[in-house]
Amino acid sequence: MTTIGVTFDSTGLTLAGNLYLPGAPVAGPRPAIVVGHPGSGVKEQAAGGYARRLAEQGFVTLAFDAAYQGESAGEPRGLEDPAQRTEDIRAAVSYLAGRPEVDPGRIGVLGICASGGYALAAAATDHRIRAVAGVSAVDIARQFRYGADGVQDPAVLQQLLDAAATADVPSFPLFPETADQARALGPHGYEGWEYYCTPRGAHPRSARTLTWSSIARIAAFDAFHAVNLIAPRPILLIAGRAAVTSWMSVTAFQRAAGPKELHWIDGATHVDLYDKDPHVTAAVAKLTEFFGTSLATADGLETAA
Template sequence: MRTDVTFPSGGLTLAGHLYTPDGVDGVDAAVGPAVVVGHPGSGVKEQAAGLYARRLADRGFIALAFDAAYQGESAGEPRGLEDPGQRVEDLKAAVSFLTTRNEVDPERIGVLGICASGGYTLSAAATDHRIRAVGTVSAVDISRQFRLGADGSQDPAVFQGMLDAAAQARSAEARGEGVQRFGLFPATEEEARQAGPHVFEGWDYYCAPRARHPRSAKALTWSSVDRIAGFDAFVRVGLIAPRPLMMIVGREAVTSWMSVHAFQHARGPKELVWIDGAVHVDLYDKDEYVTPAVARLTDFFRSHLTPAREDDRLASAV
């Protein structure tokens, strides 16, 4: 069952979809485990995040997919702002919201981040001990992707040029010339194919009938760029330990090096799961890849979002 919900984050109201199990064997109808699901950069809750949330609800979890601030149905101006600090706060706010729900056990909350939210999830979990288990799918650090490119080989001059443009855009906005934005995708399929496989993957998902949504971001504000430049999603990944981490990666994804980097710097219980044949965006919606990913996540969250033992509760109360 899906319920439309709203909750606050840093003074803004976020819009979400709360998925709850319906007729699933073995589910405690009164209080159960929950998972926050963060959407990819430029995505919305109706796309990949909603798909994973629905699949997890089918398997007995309460799952919350939501739109980041400044995007989708959530509040915030200017529209299309990508603010990593706010995105991390949004995930923590989603956890706070779940702790207020009668059907959620606040001691059994996990977070799943997809693409850019994979990086944001690592950052949020590092400093929020309410998050008991962390999963990612096609995780990237948005700063590394902008600075180094999806495959890590981008000429540094490219990003320096973007910072130049961002600085000029801030000055233009100060002169009253309105919000300055840049497009995320080529205008046509032909242009997307010419730009390379990874660009076409994104275009095919966000701009073609396969998964496009009228509220998904097709452009970001230039003021997002210098915010992104100063962020590092992986710098505190070691703080997640001793809580468990599972990172799911497509074997053919050009972005896989970022998940590998984060995984190598994580401590404590951790597992890197490779999905054979999948590129980065395949894990957003293609059933032959999503199904095994959800199966692994289900086992992971079931293992680690378990009820606290009575002796553990007594020990924590002393």
């Protein structure tokens, strides 16, 4: 397998990505998969891990940093803009479609965490995306409105919007400083801190703050609004049985109109599916089966259905 650092344009911003090319030669162009990273993540973390493992299965894969994040361009740094994030996925599809190794009629998208929601939003209106999958998929707007577990008081978002309107600093921290403070947030809060703030998954370019200007953009977004438009193209959602965020995968699945599957990984939490085995191995096996079928041919709709 070969890994190549690449750049491409997204609405005038230069995005940085890693392109993974399978090692075994084949006759003709290959199917390809765009892989999007979680909110605050970068291409070298969970997205890169999935992209590498799927390339080992014969797909050309592209993991990239969203605009304003990682090695990609855009100011202010750390901005989470759902509309831009959705455009970034479309731009990644355009980049892959122009690669000589890629069959432009066989491109899929995989989104992890927040990118799972963005992938669904992009696929709803971009028919070049022939199949879409999410791992621990969330709609970032629902997470801010209702919390990761879906039971947060809606007043919390209103308070955030008030704070954003009057903030005298550009950003606020996403994670507490210590393990004890993280444990006080509960298991989901702690596992996020452990992944992003310890040697387990920490990366120097991964954002540990969020700009206050992100809040209004997030609040008005709905990743699942047009998910029914994806039909008849297939959808796969992979969620951990122990993930507090799994209700969002259920919501997206219920709204989808065409070929769809909600696949459960027993014993896995939300963040377990970023990097922990045997959970990631099980997810990759399911993704390989899904994309192998749905991207088998350029007219793979009949195959997938």
